[in-house]
Amino acid sequence: MGNLVQAELRKTTTTGLWWGLLIPTVLLALGGGLLSGLIGRAFVDFTSSADAEQLSEVLGVTPDQWKFSLFGIARSINLTTMFPMIFGALAFSGEIGRRTITTTFLTAPTRVHTMLAKLLVYAMWGAIYGLAIMGFTALGVVLTSHPSQLPDSGNWAMLTLVCVISSILMTMLGVGLGGLITNVAGVTVLLVMYFLVVENLLQFFLRLAQAPEAIIGFLPNGAVNGMTGSVVADLFLDKAGVVPEEAVEFLRILAGAGGAQAWWLSALIFFGWVALAFGGSWAVMTRKDIT
Template sequence: MLGNLVKAEFRKTTTTGLWWGLLIPTFVIALGWALGTGAIGDGILEVFSSSEAEELTNAFGLDPSQWQLSLFGMARSINVATIFPMIFGGLAISNEINRRTITTTFLTAPNRVAALTAKMLVYIAWGAFYGIVIVASVSIGIALTSSPSALPDAGGWLAMCAVGLVASILMTMFGVGVGALMGSVVGTTVVLLLYMLIVENLIQLVLSSQGAPWLIGYLPNGSVNGITGSVASSLFLSAAGVVPDEVVQATRFFAGGLGAFEWWISGLIFLAWTALFFAGGWASTQRKDIT
């Protein structure tokens, strides 16, 4: 029975234009950010590798030829692009409630738990699909604008792709939870975008100015960005050799993971946020009267 519900959910999502309507800007934004950050990273390497900067880099014991700056561009680009699978997930149940198509789902399923479980499995798959598009787009963009020395090796590239997929899946499920909890298409979209793009960035600015950047790693956006940011930082440091402590502290900032912990800790923190909203949305949908 669950298999039939999953098939029905896939048909439901593929018969609307939402999935490809959001997939297009996902690809464009991921590719655009990767192209831009790759070019910026190459420009920085060119400056530090110049003869004018050689005395300064030698004084600090730095070797710019070992700087894989493209890792920071990959992390930043993935973080920005995962906004779209989050929005896609946010419309999962809220759009159905608005259009009343969820009535058929609940009436034909043996119970609401089975129906919501099928939705969860389907949107995990959609999150993975968006993640594949994101990491592929980012990889293409970074490869086109970064010099070979700035690119990670195969292991580093696979590591960034893996955490990119994890981030995309978690962001999708986070959106599903918020959408189910709010039950409003417009409200869900506005709240998710407003918080992720403006509100939390302001909170992060305040925390940084107050000398408490470590608290950022406990926030939703800070923790999900930490999944990719911490991996990018670790890979960069492992290839860069001996670097000053100031550079070590700055790497996570440039990777978009200020205040982040190890990638798996950041992942668990964001998973807790996702579970909190998903459980709230699940409970709200379980109690909701469908007419």
């Protein structure tokens, strides 16, 4: 098993795919962090003005308690975790398309061993991407944010945890769909279109039709966004003082957690989607004729 894991590592490190996708990942994460910090700073500057003093008095909070930079952090994480998903999809579908997987299947004890090795290696890559995303997002926020807008150490730890878990699960979803849709261009277009366009339109029409908001939290994008979004919404509301009840759902939507459950339940829901995709790929690969 150890040799198979090493072989899978060599497959992913001897091509430029891992760093070719890591570069735009960290650049986008850094840009998202910079923008998040600027938004938080702008809010503090506004609420510190005389025009906003009455609002602060009514709500019973000071501007530093409204950590709006958290919302930008959530959105940055949710957007950039698409890259490890694409990495997983491209790496596995490309391996099948180029038939380099043939040697692995022929030399491994069983195909189950091969799929387990892939599971371990791509989970590791998901964690690496997740740590990079969180690190560069945090760097951007620290560089531009007002000090009062920065999360404390416990908040950073929680955000890092959900970012890494989200990145691992997104990577495994990509691997699963890459095994089912072995066309490199096809699986990439499908994933990008679904996560950026299709489900966002579906969520829009569900809200327009006044469908139960909880439905959104059971969709793939709604579930994975709900992980980070629910944490951010809870962290924000915990320090925000008195928030009108009608504003709470708006804040959850702003964080990307509209209709989402608690972060751990959103993780379980998305894990179900990942298990469906990876399990389907596993079933196909263990029975597929290799030439």
